[in-house]
Amino acid sequence: MSSKRFLRPPGARPEREFLARCLQCGQCAQVCPFYCIYMHTGFNPFISGTPQIDPRKAPCHLCMHCSEICPSNALENVPKEKVRMGRAELDRTKCHTWQGFIICRSCFERCPLKGRAIVLEKGIYPAITEKCAGCGVCEHVCPKKAIVTIPTRFVT
Numbered sequence: 001m002s003s004k005r006f007l008r009p010p011g012a013r014p015e016r017e018f019l020a021r022c023l024q025c026g027q028c029a030q031v032c033p034f035y036c037i038y039m040h041t042g043f044n045p046f047i048s049g050t051p052q053i054d055p056r057k058a059p060c061h062l063c064m065h066c067s068e069i070c071p072s073n074a075l076e077n078v079p080k081e082k083v084r085m086g087r088a089e090l091d092r093t094k095c096h097t098w099q100g101f102i103i104c105r106s107c108f109e110r111c112p113l114k115g116r117a118i119v120l121e122k123g124i125y126p127a128i129t130e131k132c133a134g135c136g137v138c139e140h141v142c143p144k145k146a147i148v149t150i151p152t153r154f155v156t
């Protein structure tokens with residue numbers, strides 16, 4: 001059996017608890033103004049119909065509307081600074097700025113936790129910190145695909 005990694009929406013409880021609580025109602029996806037939540041499909045009845053996010057298609061912007069509306073509290077209504085959906089990893093060998101081609105600040109400028117989750121070393125070079133929420137915005141906007149968001153959970 002293979003394990004699949006994916007991001008859950010922000011505030012998602014630990015996976016077992018999340019699955020026990022999630023009603024598969026889709027309200028989180030309906031309320032998301034950025035259309036980034038889609039419902040898992042497939043034959044596993046415990047996972048099919050639960051929400052997930054693929055940052056390459058559409059990242060989360062940490063507006064927190066989904067966790068506010070979740071009727072079962074499978075998504076906890078936590079402050080965005082406490083969200084840990086995953087962690088962005090930046091490959092310096094692919095980054096325009098680290099390679100000295102151009103000064104690109106796309107990931108830094110668009111990060112919802114700008115200056116906290118991404119900082120600029122020496123005022124120029126982007127670096128991810130431990131405050132990263134894993135929202136995937138930086139991965140989505142990077143023109144070099146230099147960033148990958150690693151989810152905090154594995155789902156079988």
Ligand code: SF4
Nearest residue numbers: 032060061063064066
């Ligand atoms: S926090 Fe906002 S942008 Fe992110 S998944 Fe929830 S509703 Fe969508």
Ligand code: SF4
Nearest residue numbers: 111132133135136138
């Ligand atoms: S560093 Fe990237 S993944 Fe982390 S919070 Fe900022 S935009 Fe989101």
Ligand code: SF4
Nearest residue numbers: 095096104106107142
């Ligand atoms: S968006 Fe990509 S290329 Fe631009 S600074 Fe960030 S990691 Fe580098």
